[in-house]
Amino acid sequence: MDRVTAAAVFNRICELGSLSAAARALGMSRPMVSRYLEEMENWAGARLIHRSSRRLTITPAGEKILQKTAQLARLSEEINDHASHKAIAGTLRIACAHFTATQIVGPVIPGFLARYPDLRIEMEINNQPVSLISERIDVAIRITDAPEPAAIARHLGDCVSVVCASPGWLQRHGEPRTVAELAQHNCLCYSRFAGQLWHFEDEQSEKLSVAVSGNYSAGISSLLCEAAMADAGIAMVPEIEARAGLQSGRLVQILPRYAPRRLGIYGLYMSREHTPAALKLLLDEVKAALVADAQKQSGATG
Incomplete structure (x- = not known):
């Protein structure tokens, strides 16, 4: 398993105090988060977290490892930032339904392209799910309560x-x-x-x-x-x-x-390796817009 990801998962577990909360924040299943925690403990050669039915408690060894993984996370972020600031170019193909295109993704596209003028975006509008592989789709933005298990699903927000x-x-x-x-x-x-x-x-x-x-x-x-x-x-x-x-x-x-019932809004893509640099940046943009809108509506009704 990817040790850098295992370290990031461990950091998020410690930050949120729950495997389930870390799974939701990372857009992973809870069993996958447990596997990354086991990988982290195997790598460290020590128990890092005490698990009980009520809560998780970080061990003394876990405290020491957390300092190291926090440094690793910062280094990884610096490398990602360096890669992100390389020329964002090429074509990014996005698939989504009509509502998602007009109300969620579409509003962020003009500003996004203004920042990355060498990038081309192709939007495939289809109210039926499409095959990411056969249709050569880089990312699908979908509203669902059951993201397809074969894809990586990043939770962006909720549809109210x-x-x-x-x-x-x-x-x-x-x-x-x-x-x-x-x-x-x-x-x-x-x-x-x-x-x-x-x-x-x-x-x-x-x-x-x-x-x-x-x-x-x-x-x-x-x-x-x-x-x-x-x-x-x-x-x-x-x-x-x-x-x-x-x-x-x-x-x-x-x-x-x-x-x-609320449904999740997810960015779905097939691989963490060699994904277009623009993909993560666009998902960050969509998530930020959804968070800002939710906060605005909460303030308006509060």
């Missing part, structure tokens, strides 16, 4: 959804007060998901689901949002998509005490 309808629809049909009542309404559905189940979590973190149906489905969330604003029914769409309608009053959020 809202359930909404127009004031006119609610005036004529009434507003559902519980998740179960959604089954009695015309729901506008995203056509990629068969057997339309909408998933929620209440204020006590209890998970709830309801089977919904309606007379209109589409593979593009902006169409569902437009239909909802035109009094066609109730839609569950990404909050970013519904934001303008909610702010203008053309849409009303329904069931605010029940949070629709």
Whole structure:
């Protein structure tokens, strides 16, 4: 296994105090984080962390090794920075769905290309997952709760959804007060998901689901949002998509005490070796934009 990565994983475990938290931060599975920790301990020839059911405790040997791995991380970062500042050129091929392209990736592209004018970006817009290898895709940006296991998945942020309808629809049909009542309404559905189940979590973190149906489905969330604003029914769409309608009053959020299940936003690519230098830089840019937007919305609603 890669010892530099093992050192980086060990640093993150010590920083966050949890293998699960380190796995989420690094975009790895928890078993993979455990394997890197074992590799680090084998390399050091000592137990570095005491594991218990309640918490992790760094050992005296781990404290000494942490000083060394922190130095290694800084050196690795300096080397990466040096490589990154070489001419960023060539072509970067990105695959994503329509919503991801227009609302998440597209807004960062002009500024990114302004900084790296020798780079060319090709966006492949497809609402169905594409093969990264056969389509020669460098990175796919996807919204999912199950990243494909064959790819490296870097977590960039979360997609927050809202359930909404127009004031006119609610005036004529009434507003559902519980998740179960959604089954009695015309729901506008995203056509990629068969057997339309909408998933929620209440204020006590209890998970709830309801089977919904309606007379209109589409593979593009902006169409569902437009239909909802035109009094066609109730839609569950990404909050970013519904934001303008909610702010203008053309849409009303329904069931605010029940949070629709969040999906992760991931950058997927096939190999850590010989990846285009622009790939990491672009994913950093997308992640920073998502973090900034989440902080802005948190401040606006806080």
